[in-house]
Amino acid sequence: MKKLLFVSLALLVLGVSVAEAQTIKEVDIPQKIYDYVEFPPHFPGGVKMGMQRALAQNFVYPDEAWQSSRVKQAEVNFIVRRDGTVTSVMVEGDLHPALVAELQRVIPKMPLWYPAYKSGQKIDARVGVVVNLVEQRTGLPYHLQTAAKSLERYTAHSYTPRPMTRQQMEQAVAELGVIGDVYLEYKPTAIAINRLRASLGDVEQAAVQMDRSAREYEHLNPYRQVDGAPAILGFRPGYCGKDDVAMQLQRAVAYDLAGREATARRAYDKVLQLAETKIKTGDIGLPVEADDESLRFLQTEDLMDKMFYRLTYIDSDQLTPEDQNRLATVQRTPQNIIPIIEELIASGRLKDVKVAQQKEQIKQMLNEAAHGKVDKGDQGRLYAVEVLAVCLRDGVDAARQYVAQRLAESGLRGAGKAQLTKVQKQLRTHAADLTDRSQLVRVVGTYGPVVGDTGADAYYCAAEALNDVFPMAWLTE
Numbered sequence: 001m002k003k004l005l006f007v008s009l010a011l012l013v014l015g016v017s018v019a020e021a022q023t024i025k026e027v028d029i030p031q032k033i034y035d036y037v038e039f040p041p042h043f044p045g046g047v048k049m050g051m052q053r054a055l056a057q058n059f060v061y062p063d064e065a066w067q068s069s070r071v072k073q074a075e076v077n078f079i080v081r082r083d084g085t086v087t088s089v090m091v092e093g094d095l096h097p098a099l100v101a102e103l104q105r106v107i108p109k110m111p112l113w114y115p116a117y118k119s120g121q122k123i124d125a126r127v128g129v130v131v132n133l134v135e136q137r138t139g140l141p142y143h144l145q146t147a148a149k150s151l152e153r154y155t156a157h158s159y160t161p162r163p164m165t166r167q168q169m170e171q172a173v174a175e176l177g178v179i180g181d182v183y184l185e186y187k188p189t190a191i192a193i194n195r196l197r198a199s200l201g202d203v204e205q206a207a208v209q210m211d212r213s214a215r216e217y218e219h220l221n222p223y224r225q226v227d228g229a230p231a232i233l234g235f236r237p238g239y240c241g242k243d244d245v246a247m248q249l250q251r252a253v254a255y256d257l258a259g260r261e262a263t264a265r266r267a268y269d270k271v272l273q274l275a276e277t278k279i280k281t282g283d284i285g286l287p288v289e290a291d292d293e294s295l296r297f298l299q300t301e302d303l304m305d306k307m308f309y310r311l312t313y314i315d316s317d318q319l320t321p322e323d324q325n326r327l328a329t330v331q332r333t334p335q336n337i338i339p340i341i342e343e344l345i346a347s348g349r350l351k352d353v354k355v356a357q358q359k360e361q362i363k364q365m366l367n368e369a370a371h372g373k374v375d376k377g378d379q380g381r382l383y384a385v386e387v388l389a390v391c392l393r394d395g396v397d398a399a400r401q402y403v404a405q406r407l408a409e410s411g412l413r414g415a416g417k418a419q420l421t422k423v424q425k426q427l428r429t430h431a432a433d434l435t436d437r438s439q440l441v442r443v444v445g446t447y448g449p450v451v452g453d454t455g456a457d458a459y460y461c462a463a464e465a466l467n468d469v470f471p472m473a474w475l476t477e
Contacts, residue, residue, distance in 0.1 A: 037118050054111060076091050076092065113127075148189075194209060203258040256392070257446070323340075335366075379416065433462055
């Protein structure tokens with residue numbers, strides 16, 4: 001009996017012990033959360049590339065949030081636990097609740113982070129980052145990229161596509177509407193839909209829709225005029241100076257086809273003004289490709305490492321303990337570090353010329369990543385676009401006079417002069433096929449002849465002439 005009682009007590013004690021162990025395991029014991037640490041959390045592949053790629057694979061932009069505000073970046077902070085998991089995701093700013101919920105859903109599902117360390121021990125630390133919610137080059141929400149790729153059969157075309165039936169054109173408009181109806185300012189679908197509608201004879205609706213799209217695209221322009229002065233508003237995902245010109249040109253042509261002569265003329269004038277502004281500002285850089293972006297990121301990281309080496313081992317005697325502490329505790333990104341370096345240089349405390357040069361190189365790389373690297377040939381093509389606008393507005397004779405006037409300008413040189421000289425020669429060669437102004441407007445403003453169109457031959461002659469004289473393919477790239 002005593003033996004049986006002992007076993008029962010033993011089992012009871014064991015049961016209590018197991019229950020206590022389970023209770024302890026289930027309770028989340030609070031740990032100190034560090035905001036500033038010597039070795040902060042790190043995401044595999046880096047925050048800019050690795051984390052952004054992971055977000056792009058899983059993030060779905062809620063329709064109601066996109067239609068409400070189209071926020072393209074969000075500032076988030078969260079806790080990276082010592083086991084690499086992410087918790088307590090907070091989204092800064094007054095964003096749409098559906099967008100906040102989606103970010104709080106996606107971010108904890110990312111791959112594990114490398115945790116922060118303090119005194120050789122893993123710790124919980126808070127991280128704050130700015131994430132892109134759209135694809136950097138196009139400005140499209142990530143989940144629409146697949147659709148955009150499949151629609152390239154309609155958008156990546158020259159100005160001499162093969163004829164389509166009316167049914168095929170209507171089907172193309174419907175398919176393109178998957179993007180065009182939710183993102184008016186996406187240039188490839190906006191222009192393709194406009195040209196297809198004009199081809200179908202719906203010129204009035206085409207003009208109204210293209211006007212809306214062009215106006216939306218204008219809002220992306222970081223160099224747009226605000227109260228009469230240029231406002232450098234920073235990078236706008238999806239913006240490209242060349243595409244801005246193409247959208248405004250298509251708007252002018254759409255109004256021309258709709259018979260709104262006065263409105264069309266003002267729109268052509270705006271194309272001329274816009275091209276001239278971009279010639280002066282150099283705002284014609286193309287957004288970087290993904291591979292170029294990765295390379296530029298690695299180059300920036302290498303420069304950051306070299307700059308920190310000099311600050312730590314060569315220039316340490318130039319910095320106060322407070323300066324050294326700021327550099328050691330702030331999250332080490334160019335956006336955080338460069339303002340500190342510039343402040344130190346301006347105050348005279350940091351006199352290392354090499355660090356100043358490295359800082360400027362990093363700034364240039366960041367600018368190119370945001371706005372694209374300017375190609376002198378692209379600036380030259382803007383002169384040709386000006387001539388194209390005059391040709392569509394006033395005819396080929398006016399275009400030839402415009403070229404002669406431009407070439408006579410004393411300050412004209414380089415890529416602009418070379419491009420205009422080429423245009424002048426080609427205008428003479430193709431003058432016979434460029435005399436019908438209305439046909440030229442039709443070529444630029446429509447997708448192409450409908451099957452059975454009796455004027456197809458004249459259309460193709462004018463299209464080939466335009467392609468030879470002007471950078472039509474460049475505008476549609």
